[in-house]
Amino acid sequence: MLRIEKLTKRFGENTAVDTATLHIDKPGMIGIIGRSGAGKSTLLRMINRLADASDGQILFEGRDVTKLTGKARRGWQSDCAMIFQQFNLVPRMDVVSNVLHGTLNRRSTLVTLFNLFPLEDIHRAIDILDRLGIAEHAPKRAEALSGGQQQRVAIARALMQDPKIILADEPIASLDPMNAQTVMEALHRIHKEDGRTVICNLHTLDTARRYCDRVVGMRDGRIVFDGLPEQLTTGVAREIYGADASFSEAATSTEIAALAAPARDVTRDAEAMI
Structure with missing residues (x-):
């Protein structure tokens, strides 16, 4: 379905993504983990064609996405929706109009300027x-x-x-644990009920294990792990994050259970993260 072959992105002398290869043969909920600067966001931006690849290919159903231009490129960006950490909504616009902006790639300029959306789109x-x-x-x-x-x-x-694919770039990074759980459950339900592929950049291991059926680890622009959630052991996580034996998953936990901990335990855990 989606084949990423030796995908590379260079910014001058710096390589953000280094010959990444990833094959997705059926709809899945895929989590990509790794420390900041590992190349996760750049990889998603290349898949969506918000950024051009320096080398390599992105193939979807046999079509070379990296070569699309103009209308074909915009069509791909409709098929491959992007969700960002900072929401990218129009703050002073009403909620339903923000949602209707998801149809702009297939509507006229007049609709865009005056919000003249068909009634069927509003109902949907x-x-x-x-x-x-x-x-x-x-x-x-x-x-x-x-x-x-x-x-x-x-x-x-x-x-x-x-869309056929949803890309989510750290969608819960700025949320509290309760809202993070709600958002991840929504994405997981969309994958299960609609049969859509969801590729989600995450910064917490427990979230990747809980919601994803496949986990990809990136380090220094390279894919260094690709496996099942249960294969993501603490030892593997240390390799992905380039951490020593002092690495603790507790410092990245978003489990709701932590909210019910006694106040002294929450304070102790917070101090341990500083």
């Missing part, structure tokens, strides 16, 4: 918001919503594109 947008549990917020400005709610609006906007 509200149905998607209802599916994500936030339909009651449809008339509100996006800036009035919490971070977790805004991220679900961003997911709804992606679903309006009816």
Whole structure:
């Protein structure tokens, strides 16, 4: 379905992604982990064609995505939706209009300028918001919503594109544990119910193990691990992150259970992370 062959991205003398090869033969929920600067975001941006590859290929159903230009490139970006850490919504615009912007690649300039969306699109947008549990917020400005709610609006906007692949670049990095769980459950449900491939950059190991059926580890631009969640042991994680024996997964945990810990334990854990 999606084949990434020796994909490389250079910025001057620096190599952000180094001959990455990844084959996805069936719909999956795939988590990509690695420390900051490992190349995770650059890899997703190349897949979506927000950034051009220096070398290598991205093949989807036999088509070379790296060679697409103009309308064909925009069409691919509709098929391959992107969700960002900072939501990328229009803050002063109402929620349903933000979701409807997911159709702009296939609508005219007039629709874009005056928000003249067909009634069927409006109904579909509200149905998607209802599916994500936030339909009651449809008339509100996006800036009035919490971070977790805004991220679900961003997911709804992606679903309006009816994509074959959803790319999520650290979608829970700025969220608290409760909202992080809600967002990850939404992405996992979309994968399971719709049969869509979701590729998600993550910064916590427990999240990758809990929601993903395949985990890819990146270090210094290279893919150094590709396996099942249960194969992601602490020892493997140390290799991915380039850490020594002092590496602790607890410092990256987003488990909701941590919220129920006694106050003294939460304080102790917070101090340990400093």
